Amino acid sequence: MKKYCVIVCLFCSCVGGFRSSEVNLESLHDVRLFHGNDSTAYRDPAILYEDGMFHLFFTLVRIENDSIFSYVAYSKSRDLKLWSEMRILTPRDQNLDCCSPGNVVRYGDEWLLCVQTYPRPEYVVSQMPRYGDQTSRIFLMRSRDLEEWSEPELLRVKGPDVPEEDMGRMIDPYLIQDKDEKGKWWCFYKQNGVSMSYTYDFRSWTFAGNTESGENVCVWVDGDAYKLMHSPANGLGLKTSRDLLHWENDSVLITLGQGLPGWEWAQGRLTAGAVLDARQIPEIGQYLLFFHGSGPGTEQTDFDKNASIGIAWSSDLRNWHWPGGK
Numbered sequence: 001m002k003k004y005c006v007i008v009c010l011f012c013s014c015v016g017g018f019r020s021s022e023v024n025l026e027s028l029h030d031v032r033l034f035h036g037n038d039s040t041a042y043r044d045p046a047i048l049y050e051d052g053m054f055h056l057f058f059t060l061v062r063i064e065n066d067s068i069f070s071y072v073a074y075s076k077s078r079d080l081k082l083w084s085e086m087r088i089l090t091p092r093d094q095n096l097d098c099c100s101p102g103n104v105v106r107y108g109d110e111w112l113l114c115v116q117t118y119p120r121p122e123y124v125v126s127q128m129p130r131y132g133d134q135t136s137r138i139f140l141m142r143s144r145d146l147e148e149w150s151e152p153e154l155l156r157v158k159g160p161d162v163p164e165e166d167m168g169r170m171i172d173p174y175l176i177q178d179k180d181e182k183g184k185w186w187c188f189y190k191q192n193g194v195s196m197s198y199t200y201d202f203r204s205w206t207f208a209g210n211t212e213s214g215e216n217v218c219v220w221v222d223g224d225a226y227k228l229m230h231s232p233a234n235g236l237g238l239k240t241s242r243d244l245l246h247w248e249n250d251s252v253l254i255t256l257g258q259g260l261p262g263w264e265w266a267q268g269r270l271t272a273g274a275v276l277d278a279r280q281i282p283e284i285g286q287y288l289l290f291f292h293g294s295g296p297g298t299e300q301t302d303f304d305k306n307a308s309i310g311i312a313w314s315s316d317l318r319n320w321h322w323p324g325g326k
Contacts, residue, residue, distance in 0.1 A: 022079040023283045028323035034309045039063040041307035044100045044272045045290035059099035061304045070097040111143045114173035129303035138173040157197035157205045176219045216272045231271040266293025286313045
């Protein structure tokens with residue numbers, strides 16, 4: 001059986017509590033955790049916190065002998081400052097080009113992980129930027145130990161009777177359990193804004209509609225409501241819902257230090273926010289935000305290069321702080 005690795009984004013509600021970490025946010029000196037350059041991009045961060053360890057998964061894009069390949073890569077840290085050597089987890093295959101964060105949830109006695117493909121066959125530098133083709137789809141993988149993963153199975157989120165070729169281009173899946181109905185799970189994915197489907201067994205899905213949204217959605221429970229972070233044309237937006245179907249827009253657009261001196265690396269676009277609700281970690285007590293910025297060129301010129309992963313934090317999702325910032 002083939003084994004694949006994909007991006008993970010896990011919130012505290014999935015791991016059942018926190019262990020003390022070694023984090024001192026004030027000791028962080030660089031807003032960028034991973035620095036892109038003219039031949040490398042670090043994009044789409046997703047974060048797992050478990051047993052005092054931060055596990056960061058992200059898209060790694062490399063220019064290799066004039067061809068461009070996307071991978072899922074991984075690094076871990078206990079203090080958000082010192083990171084382990086980066087490890088590439090997915091195949092070198094432009095017909096797959098697995099990338100962009102999903103998340104992992106516990107279901108029964110196994111972990112379930114969602115991921116996308118982003119095929120760009122025979123993609124070379126002269127074509128930059130080129131985006132994933134119409135065969136981009138979302139998938140589910142299964143694991144007992146978070147180490148060995150099953151082969152991807154197509155998420156038939158449009159319903160069991162819709163053929164794969166009729167499902168349409170879809171990327172950026174995200175899974176969350178309904179806070180009011182135990183056993184009901186939702187999948188969010190980028191198609192016509194953000195589309196939503198639900199399931200009770202992760203095999204048979206019912207399409208539930210769509211709502212206006214940017215890409216790379218991240219959803220979590222906040223009291224008696226849900227919060228959704230998404231990426232419009234630039235910056236990060238927030239929405240609130242009581243039922244996952246009807247959403248109200250927050251008026252705040254989060255752009256952090258974009259436009260300030262020293263932030264030229266993010267002047268093209270700031271995007272792909274992944275929120276970790278770390279309010280219950282004693283040393284942190286706030287939300288942590290992982291994101292990527294591209295620059296100094298535009299989002300188009302620096303889509304597959306010059307993208308870096310950054311970090312920020314907030315106690316209220318409105319007022320943000322970052323290393324060396326306010």
